[in-house]
Amino acid sequence: MTAVSWKEVDKGWGDQAKVWAAVMEPRWWPEFDAVLRATGVGEGSQYLDIACGSGLMLNMASRRGANVHGLDASERLLSLAKRRTPAADIRHGDMNNLPWEDGTFDIATSCRGIWGPNQDALNEAARVLKPGGLMGLSFFSAGREASQIWRAFHAIRRISEHEIEWSQQLGEIGLEGRAEEMCEAAGLIPGERQSLAFDLEGADLDHEVRAWMSAGPAWMAIQERGANEVENSLREELADLEEEGIGVRTQVLIEFVVAQKPS
Numbered sequence: 001m002t003a004v005s006w007k008e009v010d011k012g013w014g015d016q017a018k019v020w021a022a023v024m025e026p027r028w029w030p031e032f033d034a035v036l037r038a039t040g041v042g043e044g045s046q047y048l049d050i051a052c053g054s055g056l057m058l059n060m061a062s063r064r065g066a067n068v069h070g071l072d073a074s075e076r077l078l079s080l081a082k083r084r085t086p087a088a089d090i091r092h093g094d095m096n097n098l099p100w101e102d103g104t105f106d107i108a109t110s111c112r113g114i115w116g117p118n119q120d121a122l123n124e125a126a127r128v129l130k131p132g133g134l135m136g137l138s139f140f141s142a143g144r145e146a147s148q149i150w151r152a153f154h155a156i157r158r159i160s161e162h163e164i165e166w167s168q169q170l171g172e173i174g175l176e177g178r179a180e181e182m183c184e185a186a187g188l189i190p191g192e193r194q195s196l197a198f199d200l201e202g203a204d205l206d207h208e209v210r211a212w213m214s215a216g217p218a219w220m221a222i223q224e225r226g227a228n229e230v231e232n233s234l235r236e237e238l239a240d241l242e243e244e245g246i247g248v249r250t251q252v253l254i255e256f257v258v259a260q261k262p263s
Contacts, residue, residue: 006073006094006095006096009073010075012220013074013077014076015076015219016213017054017074017080019211019214020053020215021056021077023207023211023214025053027202029060030198031138031196031254034194034196034254034256035057035109036109036136038136039107039134039135039136040107041061041109042066043065043066044065045061045064046067046104046105046107047108048069048071048098048107048108048109048125049061049068049069049070049071049108049109049111050071050108050113050114050121051071051072052071052078053072053074053077053113054078054081054084055078058084058088062085066107068088068089069088069090069091069100070089070090071092073092075092078090095113095114095121096120096121098127098128100128101128102127103129103130104130105128105129106130107133107134108128108129108135108136109135110135110138112139114139115172116171117170122137122182125186126186126187129261130261131263133260134259134260134261135188135259135260136258137183137256138254138255139173139254140174140254141195142171142175142176147197147251147253148241148250148251149200149251152212152237152238152250153217154237155233155234155237155238156217156234158233159224159229159230160221160224179255179257183257188259188260188261189262190259191257194255194256194257195253195255195256196255197251197254198254199251200249200250201248201249203248204242204247204248205242205248207248208234208242213227213234
């Protein structure tokens with residue numbers, strides 16, 4: 001299956017940008033915090049977030065004192081990122097062709113923005129790192145039994161021919177050793193793979209479905225089958241995750257690698 005051009009990303013990811021930024025993105029803060037800590041982002045760090053979306057991680061890095069830079073392919077997500085952190089250097093573009101000079105950054109990250117088919121993007125990340133610089137790369141664990149997050153993806157994939165095949169290619173980065181191989185191919189030295197478990201918290205099933213309907217993969221399924229069918233599939237798959245008086249709690253297992261550019 002042909003990959004979507006970066007110029008087409010905004011069609012899906014930008015369609016519900018405000019909902020993504022307000023409802024879905026804040027729930028991933030434990031992942032952002034873990035990767036920022038692991039890479040040592042702090043006062044004076046020259047920091048780049050690749051596929052920064054609506055910019056919550058950029059804002060978190062800025063509050064740690066970093067000089068923050070971000071890139072994403074969705075102009076509508078970026079408009080929110082710029083509003084959140086006005087002083088940041090935030091650019092619209094292709095992660096396979098980063099608009100910064102060689103050796104610009106101390107630290108670069110990409111939280112679930114670089115996937116299995118995106119070796120060129122990791123090569124570019126390595127290029128813009130200074131010698132000795134660090135790359136933080138996070139992705140979903142390939143062990144589905146360890147995470148309930150796959151139920152949401154299953155709800156979308158089972159009604160979308162595009163997502164069935166494409167999601168398999170994207171998820172390859174989570175296979176044992178695959179992210180490390182990609183880092184090495186980019187000339188980076190990967191450290192030990194780390195993992196982080198947390199819950200995505202939803203007030204109720206309506207809140208949870210709205211959050212997932214704002215994601216790019218859902219947009220593609222909506223084009224194929226219509227919003228009602230996608231919503232019904234999500235409701236059916238996620239209904240038993242709702243706890244009375246608690247809301248919806250979806251267990252997530254994220255893995256990440258911190259890789260260093262040789263000095």
